[in-house]
Amino acid sequence: MTGQYDGKPMTCREFDAVMLELIASGEDINTHPHIQSCELHRALLRDLQAIADAAKMLFPAEEDPPDDLWTKLDDKLKAATNDSEKKTDHSMAKVEAAPDDEEE
Ligand SMILES: [Zn+2]
Numbered sequence: 001m002t003g004q005y006d007g008k009p010m011t012c013r014e015f016d017a018v019m020l021e022l023i024a025s026g027e028d029i030n031t032h033p034h035i036q037s038c039e040l041h042r043a044l045l046r047d048l049q050a051i052a053d054a055a056k057m058l059f060p061a062e063e064d065p066p067d068d069l070w071t072k073l074d075d076k077l078k079a080a081t082n083d084s085e086k087k088t089d090h091s092m093a094k095v096e097a098a099p100d101d102e103e104e
Contacts, residue, residue, distance in 0.1 A: 010034045015041055023048070 010018075015034040019041070022029050035041055 009037070012038060012040060019045075 010033070012034075015032075015038070019029065022032065029035060029045060035045060
């Protein structure tokens with residue numbers, strides 16, 4: 001997604017919807033116009049950063065990512081990929097977990 005920084009002010013509700021995505025995508029959220037203008041979200045961001053810092057101390061993931069974490073992520077990715085591949089030979093047993101897929 002682009003065009004979020006086109007100068008149009010965001011409401012707190014709109015910002016809430018994208019804040020975690022921005023953080024997850026590595027954006028420098030401190031420079032976001034909404035953060036600049038909204039004290040509420042500045043405080044929230046400070047809290048989140050404090051939590052993130054604490055988490056880093058507990059789990060120094062950058063230096064030594066836990067095998068388990070990546071295994072789980074990997075499994076999820078594989079499950080997502082396998083899901084579409086399996087569709088062809090899964091005509092008898094419908095996968096309940098993916099009802100959206102059946103509509104296609
Ligand atoms: Zn706000």
